[in-house]
Amino acid sequence: MSVTVIYVPRDTAALAVGADAVARAIEAEAVARGLALKVIRNGSRGMLWLETLVEVATPHGRVAYGPVNTGDVAGLFEAGFIHGAAHPLFHGLTEDIPYLKKQERLTFSRVGVIDPVSLTDYAEHGGWQGLKRALGMHPARIVDEVIESGLRGRGGAAFPTGVKWKTVLNTESRQKYIVCNADEGDSGTFADRMLMEGDPFSLIEGMVIAGLAVGANQGYIYVRSEYPQAIHVLNTAITQAMAAGYLGEYIQGSGLSFHLEVREGAGAYICGEETSLLESLEGKRGMVRAKPPLPAIEGLFGQPTVVNNVLSLATVPLILARGAEFYRNYGMGRSRGTQPFQLAGNIKYGGLVEKAFGLTLRELLYDFGGGSATGRPLRAAQVGGPLGAYLPEAQWDIALDYEAYAAASAMLGHGGVVAFDDTVDMLRMARYAMEFCAIESCGKCTPCRIGSVRGVETLDKIAAAQMGRENHITLLRDLCDTMLGGSLCALGGMAPYPVLSALEHFPEDFGVAAPAATQTV
């Protein structure tokens, strides 16, 4: 009898609901029943309400059971789940679950499918094809291919990845660096973490290709310390890639070399800002640098440096393997390709949804998300992290596209969506945005360091005021204007977005009549 293969995720999202115990229970139960089976610890499929999602390989494909707790394991064996039998937790073929079937998974094509640290699995699922092609290309041609794909920085700023690479390529230096920004500190985001834990070789391959393209032989992945599992998986994958000749000297027999190292952050949110990250990598306080000079010209240790987000780099192998045209055929306008959206907060079916740009928030929140987790009406959604705007229902039909969002004074950012039901107090959320900015400010520029503290105080006055709220609101708008225009980086420069959007769209929570903008002092 052949050995049945069972998949139990080792993604942090699964570990946090007891996946390790489920894996142990399955193995113990198999031994007790004298059954031969193999448990593979995969990444997560991203349907996080179903974790721990256990999959069984059957002749017809992988079938899913979830959410599985240790108490369900004996019953699953009893029902014959190792043959894909019916059970109350049975969801049929994993790939046919509508949430997954409706997606367009390019960057996440392997996540949850393969054993993350198996070089064989990676190669069998299209891995290393991009690098293979890049090794035969002129560096400038690799850069052009990335430019033509239309790929823009997935960390939130949406700067064209290839254009950044071109600057580094064209800057003369004996030493250049590739830095991966894996300091995914924004609430509502977990795509970088899932990718690193579920398909680390794609990030490694992307960084090697970036190194070839710009002439860098050293890379660093700066991962936040809150992600220990991602750090562990990356280190394991790097060791294996070294041994197999995909990292180190003479990559795949070529004359090129690329060394890669994981560096752990230390709990500072600001280190997700690229210049602060570079300071931190150099072993200093994570103080933001003034730009210019751009990191592409004077970055890590003063040398030309590519700083890219995890997903930007992990998408590069696919672009090289399938061609720029393939990737840019997805999406709309100037937002090309796909975006791994993250549905989070008060949402029934939270998880990862990779789709071409152009769908709407309403589709995400209802067609995928199924509405709120609490069953109450949804009231607001924050898109793009703690520095992103709060969108009221009236804005949920705007296409998810960088330019369309910018036109609505919102930010698509990294595609993180946090949903709130009608119990949310938007004044309190606005206060939190200022408080968070005050806690995490590096302190270098005054608008951010002092402005955020004054913002908290002013919002407290608005909350407490019996009369004269309008005066405080005028002051708050003025303060936001100073922060927007005068801050050194996006922390102080964008913290006003959640504040102003809350005030604009939910003025009743601030004790003023709608629309707030027309109130006179």
Place this chain on the structure above:
Amino acid sequence: MDTPVSGQDAQLREIIERHAQRPGGLLPALHELQSVLGHLPASLIGEIASEFNLSRAEVHGVISFYPDFRTTPAGRHTLRICRAEACQSMGGEALAEHARSVLSCEFRETTADGNVTLEPVYCLGLCAQSPAISLDGQPYARVTPARLNELLEDVSKAASTSVAGVAP
């Protein structure tokens, strides 16, 4: 302030010297020293500074900038509760309030019996399964006040049965 015992001195010196050779090695050095000692005692700053060719003020500046680094010992267990937006949308603030109340301590403080240090964390990347916490580095999702009580009881039991209060 604890001074590292002499048996550890060689180990600590080795860590500092090894990382001082690496570009940007100060953060990795501090992480490793803290993993050995549980905190970064002021008595180490001089040696770190001289090995990295920095001033004591610069080393202190780095340690004090990053929330992960602590200069005093933590409790036997560290409970980190996410205070960010996604967790707030699912009752994270009530959970945080519950933790302060049952532990009778504030955030960034340790319980009177030295068992639990309570810390805020701004996102554990479990935003679709809020509210989230981590206890001694183990992540837990969809944590209710009742579930938090269970987890805290488990670590209290472990503390009372162990021979000495060994840091996890």
